[in-house]
Amino acid sequence: MLNGKKILITGGTGSFGKKFTEMVLTKYPDIKRLVIFSRDELKQYEMAQMFPPVKYPQLRFFIGDVRDGERVKRACEGIDIIVHAAALKHVPIAEYNPMECIKTNVFGAENVVNAALDCGVKNVVALSTDKAAAPINLYGATKLCSDKLFIAANNIKGSRDLKFSVVRYGNVLGSRGSVVPFFLGQRKKGALPITHQEMTRFNITLEEGVEMVLHAIEHSWGGELFVPKIPSYDIMTLARSIAPEIDHRIVGIRPGEKLHEEMITETDALNTFDCGKYYVILPTLPNWSLENWVSTFNAKRVPEGFKYNSGTNDSWLDETEVRRLVKLHVDPNFIV
Structure with missing residues (x-):
């Protein structure tokens, strides 16, 4: 599917970008070019040590910020596929610095759209978040x-x-700045801060996130928003799985946080x-035949009143499965 293609990934030095690069270079060794577009030269230097040019001559590193439309356009010259992963994503930081979040997440998205239109790109897949469904915080609103x-x-x-x-998808297990690495670090401090004992979240691994993007690249007709069927966990199960031997201290929900996340609202x-x-x-108005799309993918409408909420999900992680996932995807030395 991707052999012979030229791909650009924005935010390419982040957790998703590194996993995407690893999996694509493994699965599609004959990819023509993979451009890592990001604004941090140190992270690019460190990533280049992980994927040395001698072994991966198809890899390119391109310094730039999605806020800079001209730079984005230059990076997209000759590109077939864009994966847009760049974002300011930390909820409390976005609440405190709203315009900075808007510049990256909204204006940056528009710059990617314009570059794709102007540079002959064939396919664009953008990463979103469960927080974009019925958003109550600025980060979610910008991603919507x-x-x-x-x-x-x-x-x-x-x-x-x-096609765009x-x-x-929901919380990525072990991604930079997420709850699992935070809890692992807090184990040494003797107390685990819990925002609310009834809080739930969806869970997806980086590998599953990359596979979903590859699925969208291959199967999208343009205009779809793909949502995975993934399990939930509740915060107390996560806390007991990672640090059962230390105190759990309730600190309250942070600004802009929900008790439960949604990925599909009733609307x-x-x-x-x-x-x-x-x-x-x-x-609402696809520019292709809905009847043909339904037939091609054997798609079935969800029932009236359906919604996909982390608190009412029918699939849940227990403590054993959480520990297995943490050891497999986050910390191979993890022992409880």
């Missing part, structure tokens, strides 16, 4: 705006052979289809 920009871009592509789609369900491994939220 970003989702709308990418989906609506299909309406202005004209005769271009170009979005993937939305979204009006345009949502079950496609087996994934749910797909379709645009």
Whole structure:
């Protein structure tokens, strides 16, 4: 699928970008070019040590910020596929610095759309978040705006052979700044801060996130928003799994946090289809035949009133499974 293709990933030095690079170079050794676009030269230098140019001559590192439209356009010259992973994603930081979050997550998304339209790109997949569904914090609101920009871009592509789609998923296990690495670090301090004992979250691994993006690259028709079927965990199960021997201290929900996350709201369900491994939220007015799409993917409309919420999910991680996932995907030396 990707052999012979030229791909650019924004935010390419982040947790997702590194895992995407690792998996793509392994699965598609004949990829023509993979451009890592990010603004931090130190992270690019460190990533280049992980993927040395002698072994991976198809890899390129391109310094730039998605806020800079001209730089994004330059990076996209000759590119076939864009994976847009760049974002300011930390909820409390976004609440305190709202305009900085808007500049990256909204204006940056628009710059990627314009670069794709101007540079002959064929396929764009943008990463979203469960916090974009019925958002209550600024980060979620900016990602909802970003989702709308990418989906609506299909309406202005004209005769271009170009499609835009979005993937939305929950908390990535072990990603930089997420709860599992934080809890692992707090084990040494003798007390684990818990925001709320009833809090729940969806859970996905980096590998599953990359596979979902690859699925969207291969199967999107343009305008879809893909949502994975993944398990939930509650925060107390996570705490007991990682640090059962220390105190758990309730500190209260942080600004902009929800008790439970949603990935599909009851309103979204009006345009949502079950496609087996994934749910797909379709645009209200797709620019292709809905009947043909449904037939191609054997898609079935979700029931009226359906919603996909981490607190009412029908799939849950228990302590044994949490420990297995932490050891496998986060810390191979993890022992409880």
